[in-house]
Amino acid sequence: MAMVMEFGNEGQSIYFRYQGSYLRDSEGNLVHCAGSQKQWVHDNWSTLRSSHTKPDAKIYQRSGQPPDGHTTAIIIGNHGRIVNGDAFEKYFVDLLLTQADLTAHTLPVSGGDAEIDAVTEQLVDLFDSYLRYDGGKGDQWKVSGRKYFTQRARHFTSRRSKLEMCLPAFPCKSSNTDKVTGPDPDRGEELALERLHGFVSEIEKIYAPGAKLWVISDGHVFSDCIGVDDGEVDRYTAMLKDMNREVGSRFGDPDRVGFKSLVDLFQLASRNDDLSTLAARLNLPPIEHHLDTKLTEEAELCRRILVAGSGPRKEAIRAKIDSKDATITRLYRGFSKFMLEDLENHPLTKKMSRSKQKKLSAKVAFEMIVRNHAYSNLVEMLFPNYVRLSIHAHNNAGPKFGIQLVDPTKVRAVTSLSADGELMTSVDLLHVPTPWHNCVVELQGSEIMLMTKAKLARTALSKGSFTGSLTKTDSGRAYFELTKRPKRPIVVTMSEKIGPIFSKVSSPIRSSPQLIRRATLSMSEAMKTSSPRVPKSQGPQGPMTAAPRVGKRMFTFSEKTVAASNQQAQQPAAPNAAATPKAGGVKKRYTFFGPSSTTDKSNGSAIVTVVPVVNPPAPIKRVKTGLGKLWGSSSMNTAETGVRSPSQAQQAVA
Incomplete structure (x- = not known):
């Protein structure tokens, strides 16, 4: 079973100089702190609250508006920089201060520890049974992951505040038409959203403050790598938000699940900046593009800011690959194989020999690893206390936890048109099977829906082994409805x-x-x-x-x-x-x-x-x-x- 493992993440971007963040109230009391230097902040708070300085770092602050008047601060170390000058550092830190959510605007409630512990355990049990993806033999949930998850959940329950979760997912449909019904969100996305809304609604039955699950859409992070235009990502996201409102309304509350994208996180268009000259003013390094896609100015700027602000050092990743480091090599090969499949119908690759396709896929895979870690690092800085969910097959030791995006009792991800078919394995488990790389098939007489490649359904229809068609639900979501043609005895x-x-x-x-x-x-x-x-x-x-x-x-x-x-x-x-x-x-x-x-x-x-x-x-x-x-x-x-x-x-x- 493939499993995504964390590897040494090193570099000179601001993320690697980030030492932590803290929140203080209007009276100067420390409400919360996070990051590698949080213990230092606790130990030196009496000095820090008045001087706002740290010997080896800069402390940037932003005061909130009344009535709470809380001040958010971010500590950035003084060692090496990837971008020369202070202009980018100030710009990026200001983005962090504007968007960072420490989720801790009150101190923990005193007393009632037994009750807090009990409800926290119930929440953890619910996640374990309802949503968690079992990583198989290498799964670390029972060893250490459950304890980590419990600590993260207790951050919220101890304050009687809404449980906040984030899930990088729902980028856009694959450009490989052999996988999907088309470019629009379909029955697969609808089933996934129903599952997420269902999970949050179950939390509300246990925990009165409830929960909020944020989908941190990563479409613009990777769109140029997977052969999808930025405009197509925007269209997919807009349709997905409409679908989310419809699904949420059916579940009684459309706000249980929310959406934020890279563009939403940086909000460049609303900052009154001249975007056409911003890259030059900030001295942003360029990023590599291996496929010809249509880029929007804002999305491209966001990608460059992302990599400059939180990206790992490429030379360090390349050195690990060249040294045959087991973890990064496995990830690199998995991404390469996955991208070879994902790009096989792209106009550019159709003209290439197989060997050239493999070389291109390897280049794209390397760039995607860089972007993936940059985005993960950004999420860590912006949402340090959120419960971090993932559609990758993590070992569930924390801080990220893999989830089953569709209900396995209703939908099986298989490699054939049979509910008893072989489950998706190997390269498909680089991602836990997702709607944007597959389609949904309903077989007459079967209570189990299938999540599989669209090519299987189209081929079965063309050969006559199945009858049916690509159809739509009452809400307009596309899926294949098939009936197996009876065989002659x-x-x-x-x-x-x-x-x-x-x-x-x-x-x-x-x-x-x-x-x-x-x-x-x-x-x-x-x-x-x-x-x-x-x-x-x-x-x-x-x-x-x-x-x-x-x-x-x-x-x-x-x-x-x-x-x-x-x-x-x-x-x-x-x-x-x-x-x-x-x-x-x-x-x-x-x-x-x-x-x-x-x-x-x-x-x-x-x-x-x-x-x-x-x-x-x-x-x-x-x-x-x-x-x-x-x-x-x-x-x-x-x-x-x-x-x-x-x-x-x-x-x-x-």
């Missing part, structure tokens, strides 16, 4: 070996579903290894390029199961060796003798002849029959072996 004739030749073929029997699956698999495998020189033939599963080789692919079934299947289907079956249970249903091994091109028109069944395994198998020779083609032995004809033609088998079925 397979009628199997079997033979018992007597001496050097086969005995008379038994009466055809209608196989059980279990046998059909195994027979289909066996035939498929046999076809892969069959001789290419044999002419095409029409088998029960479609055109066959060649006949299966007798004895090469075998399957096993219980005679008892077959007999029971006949009785359930109320098919009159003549007593014979193959259809009569022996020794409590002894399993026997059979191999395909050949498919018939003929279909019994009376019951729409395809006929497949199988025989017991024999050593050595007789050579295969094509033998024509009256109503179809049957693969027979070159040394034996039908009369000698007793193997009946498809027409004879059909007569027996009738």
Whole structure:
């Protein structure tokens, strides 16, 4: 199982000089502090409250408006800078002071510790059972994560304040149309929002102050890396906010879940700055673009400010990759593989060779790692006390906790169009399966919805194995509604070996579903290894390029199961060796003798002849029959072996 691990995050941006933040009231009392130097702030508060200085750092402050008059302060160390001069530092710190939310505008309530502990434990239990993603073998929730989560939740419960959470997610739809229904939020996003609103509403039943879950949309952080225009991100986000209001209203409160983007966090347009000259005035380093996308001025400025203010040092990341550091190398390879898939339908990559596509994906993956850590660092500075949720497969040790964005009891993320299909693994778990990399499929007769790649649904419809279409819910959310086309029943004739030749073929029997699956698999495998020189033939599963080789692919079934299947289907079956249970249903091994091109028109069944395994198998020779083609032995004809033609088998079925 893939799992996102934290690695050494180092650099010279302001984040790496950030020593902490604190909040004091109008009377000079310390309300709260956070960051690496919080203990120093506590120990030296009597001096700090009057001097507002620290020997090795600068302290920036911003006073709030009445009635509380609280002052927020940020401590920035004096060591190395990534941007020359003080202009950027002052600008970036002012952004932090304006937007930072310490969520602690009151001191902890005195007394009632037992009650606080009890409700905190209930909240932690709810998260564990309702939303937490189980990281599997390497999961650290029970070891240390639960304790960390409890401490973070207690920050709010001890103050009787609303529990604040943040989730970087919902960037935009993937540019790979094989994955999604289109560029708009669809049924997948709706299901995810329903789950988030449902979680917050469950919190309200336990904890009266309730909670607020902020989606910190990272669309503009990565849009140029994934081949999506900035304008498309804005359109997706606007539609998502409308959807959130609709879903929230259905749950009784549209404000339980809120949205903030990189552009919202920096609010450049509202700061009365000339954006066209801001980058030059702040001496912002450029950022790399590996794909041709349409950039908006504000979004591009936000990306440059993000990387300059909180990004890691690229040379440090590259050195770790080159040194084969296990954690960063695993992340780098995972991102590279993921981006190779995500960009495979991009106009630029379609013109490239596979090797060039891999090189491009590696470059994009490196840039995404830089941006991902820059954004994570920014969130840490702006929301130091929030419970941090993630759609990545973290080990849940903290400070980030992976979540299941859709309800696993209602939706399964699978790699095939079956509720019993294989769960998404490997590269897909770089992200816990998300709506913006998949689509939703509803299968007729199944209570479980599927989250899977849209290409599977489109291919199934085009090949006719499913009927249905891309449709919409009453609220207008797109999803695939499919009905599996019923397969023709397979009628199997079997033979018992007597001496050097086969005995008379038994009466055809209608196989059980279990046998059909195994027979289909066996035939498929046999076809892969069959001789290419044999002419095409029409088998029960479609055109066959060649006949299966007798004895090469075998399957096993219980005679008892077959007999029971006949009785359930109320098919009159003549007593014979193959259809009569022996020794409590002894399993026997059979191999395909050949498919018939003929279909019994009376019951729409395809006929497949199988025989017991024999050593050595007789050579295969094509033998024509009256109503179809049957693969027979070159040394034996039908009369000698007793193997009946498809027409004879059909007569027996009738």
